[in-house]
Structures are given as C-alpha cells and as structure tokens.
Amino acid sequence: MKKHKVIIVEDDEITSLNLNISLQKHGYSVVAVCDNAPQAENKIATHNPDVIIIDISLQESNDGIELAKTIKEKYNIPFIYLTSYSDDDIISQAKLTEPYGYIVKPFDPGSLHATIQMALFKYQQEKERKENINSLKVDKLNLEKLLYSKRSSDEPIVPFGHNYHLDISICETFYKGKKIKLTKKENAFLRLLVAQLGLVVTFEQAMNYVWDENGATENSVRTLVWRLRNKLETDIIKNASGIGYYIEE
Numbered sequence: 001m002k003k004h005k006v007i008i009v010e011d012d013e014i015t016s017l018n019l020n021i022s023l024q025k026h027g028y029s030v031v032a033v034c035d036n037a038p039q040a041e042n043k044i045a046t047h048n049p050d051v052i053i054i055d056i057s058l059q060e061s062n063d064g065i066e067l068a069k070t071i072k073e074k075y076n077i078p079f080i081y082l083t084s085y086s087d088d089d090i091i092s093q094a095k096l097t098e099p100y101g102y103i104v105k106p107f108d109p110g111s112l113h114a115t116i117q118m119a120l121f122k123y124q125q126e127k128e129r130k131e132n133i134n135s136l137k138v139d140k141l142n143l144e145k146l147l148y149s150k151r152s153s154d155e156p157i158v159p160f161g162h163n164y165h166l167d168i169s170i171c172e173t174f175y176k177g178k179k180i181k182l183t184k185k186e187n188a189f190l191r192l193l194v195a196q197l198g199l200v201v202t203f204e205q206a207m208n209y210v211w212d213e214n215g216a217t218e219n220s221v222r223t224l225v226w227r228l229r230n231k232l233e234t235d236i237i238k239n240a241s242g243i244g245y246y247i248e249e
Helices: 013-025 037-047 063-074 088-095 109-132 140-149 184-195 203-210 218-231
Strands: 005-009 029-034 051-055 079-083 102-104 157-160 164-167 172-175 178-180 238-240 244-246
Touching: 005 013, 005 037, 013 029, 013 109, 029 037, 037 051, 037 063, 051 063, 051 109, 063 079, 063 088, 079 088, 079 109, 102 109, 140 184, 164 184, 172 184, 184 203, 184 218, 203 218, 203 244, 218 244
Parallel strands: 005 029, 005 051, 051 079, 079 102
Antiparallel strands: 157 164, 164 172, 172 178, 238 244
C-alpha cells in the first residue's frame, strides 16, 4: 500500500514532534518538518508531498495563510490547517484559501488521520472531475445555445439553484421574482455557471469568457466570486478547489 507523503509546517517543537509520531504510526511518510514558510516552500518543491499540514499562526503571524495561498497558486497540493484559533476574522481569512480541512489543537490522532484521508479523497475526486471537464473554450455563441437548451418552457427563462432564474432575453438574474443587480462581469460569470449547471467552470474558462482584456488571474476570478456571493441570497456557488466553481444541477 502506498505511503502518502506529508510535510508538517509547525513552529511549536512539541506539536510538530507529536504530529510526526502520530502520522508515522498511521502509516504516513513524513518527508519534512518545517517551522517557517520559506523553508516549507523549499521542501514542497523538493519532495512534492501528497498533503501538507500547516499551522495558521506561524511565527506568531498569519504566515500559514500566506503559505497556503502560495501552495494553491503554484503547486495545487491539498493542505490542512492546524489551529488553536477560534477568532472569526482569522478563520474567515483561512476559508478564502479553500483548505481541505481543519485540525484543532490539541489534536486527536484518530481525527488527524480521518481528516487527512478525507482531504486526499476530496482531492482525488476533484482531480478526476477536472479530467472529465470538456476542455473546449466556451464562446458566446455556444453559451447562448447551452442556455437556450436549458429553458423550462418556451419562455426565455432558465431556472437554477432554488428560487433563482435567468431571463436570457434581457440578461438579468432574479431571486423569487426580484431582480439582482449585478455588474457586467458578475452577470457574465453567472451566465457561464448556469449554462454549465452541474459542471465545473474552470478558472481558465472564466478568464477567457468574462475578461475581454488581458491580465486576469485566478485571484481575479476568486475576487469576482466573493463579490457575487455577497449579492446572491443563498450560497449556491460551490468550490472545486484548485479548479474553479460550479452550481449544482
């Protein structure tokens, strides 16, 4: 059976030692133990681990969150936060990096193992989903055809989520009959999601379709989604970590 490679990023010596012992007892291969973000990034590039455990508060700062952002952008490796914090602001910042799980100090070895297994399973599922996504670029003509095919009747209305609908004749979105005021980019991204209900809209698809100008990045998409979520009445936009976003069909 394959031994999954783990990197620990923890600046408390006792905690990192306990983590190392617990992980090895559960059959993991701990390939590096780091106490700061620069060292961790170097080890990640060297060892290409299967999962990374990161203390949110490295060096009494939010370096763990910054490291997680780098991992997501450069390496696409699942990571799990280790934290003793319950502060809402810190947790809110951490959530934006879309971790694969949280472990609260002092950790329980059984919960640690279960959290890692769930993270690895989720990562594999998302990887397979990504491989199955139609890689063809969605242009405006194809998008309109997709939307037209999703009408529930002869009217230009496409229902989605719960109590939402898109009026494709006027390019407006409604919730329980009330129009939601969206920017041009927010509207374009939502149309892209609705046209592909149940499928992931990748970061690349979003950047190609929503932004006419060059220079858009994955962070541009994340920021757009954050703003769009704040305008929608319910949380219908789901994350496919490291890949993109989708709305369930």
